[in-house]
Amino acid sequence: MIIATNVNKSFGRLKALDNVSLTCNKGQSISLIGPNGSGKTTFIKCLLGMVVPDNGFITFNNKNIAHDWAYRAHIGYMPQTGRFPDNMRIAQVFDMMKDIRKDSATGLDEDLITAFGLDKILDKRMRTLSGGTRQKVGASLAFLFNPNVLILDEPTAGLDPVSSEILKEKIISQKQNGKLILITSHILSDLEDITTEIIYLQEGKLKFHKSLQQLKEDTGEEKLTRAIAHVMKLNLHP
């Protein structure tokens, strides 16, 4: 579904992505893992066309995304930090997004809005919201249009345990609906029951792309947390 070929991106002297080639297929649930600054968010932003790669290309359903924009109708994106226009109310943000994506929506999925209790504070302005509530708005927006691909950048960071659980259940239910899910997170225990594939990035390079099962077998560990810790140690002290 998504194929990235030799994607490179530098910010000044820093090489954020170094020849990354990846294939993501429908029905997979992929975790992007790596230390801070390893290029996870940059890669996600490249997929969304928010960051333009220096060279290499990315295809979505066999179409190059470079000069395309319509493909984003199939993607729900939850950014790392929810940044929204300050003086809009929650309801206005939702209405605006519905208005803009009207043609592409195949039935709205407003489960998360009610599950998070956002429907009770719809008239609050975005600038008055706490970081966690903004995250909830971001998550609700990502799921709102029933997209085939969900891209979640640190979805559970900043959420309280109850909300975090609600979001995880939502992700799992979408996974069972056969959607492609891409997640980055540092909270590995959260990823354990969600993920089927692991992509490990370090200093902008793709270290490996394996199924969870394979990774566990290769490292001889039972838990994802331990397996990744094993990999990180190996990479630090080879």
Place this chain on the structure above:
Amino acid sequence: MKKIIKYVVLDILRNRIVLAYTLFLLVISLSVFNLEDNAAKGLLSLLNIILIIVPLISIIFSTIYVYNSTEFIELLVSQPVKRTGLLLSIFTGLAVSLLLAFLVGAGLPILIYSASAAGFMMIAVGLALTLVFVSLAVLASVITRDKAKGIGVSILLWFYFSLIYDGIILFILFQFSDYPMEKVTIGFSSLNPIDLGRIMILLKLDIAAMMGYTGAVFKDFFGGFWGILYALLVMLLWVLIPVWLTVRKFNRKDL
């Protein structure tokens, strides 16, 4: 694109600065026309105020607005929206609100007190300058990532066009005063939209006779239909070139 323009215009109306700008223009125009007994004199006083204020407010407000909509832009680029369309919508939204403000604030009083050829020319110039400086503002705010720097660039641009440029021209004209510079000054005037606007209005006010031989050359060149068409075309280029550069830059920008 229409939807995004709607949201931009609504947002601008909500923050009331444009409303204050409209009232400000209205108060100034009405008081100028009421102070002078002669409408042409009033127009002349208004000319200088408009040539300073309209570009200043247009460029500063637009620059700050674009920076303040960073979140809005970030939110929308991850959605199925064309980047070019998004940028043009923001430009159009800004332009529409500021054009309306000028029409109500200065256009109405001019039409009431001095609906002459000069009055209409002044409205046209005011509208054109609004567009030019909104497009320069959008350019300045897209090429510089830092907000303070972007606003600084905008202020400098305004400063350049309203003061520094005239100084440079005067200097050149004095240095080359032994040579026939009249034709060249027409070329110079095209390089500064504010100067071009001033010339177009002055020619309609019939005080070009006081500007000596250069004034006669201007009258000869800009006075006729082709002159006005030329001025219009130059103004249009002053809008289109910055917008084109901005779109090009914005399409490759990392957000």
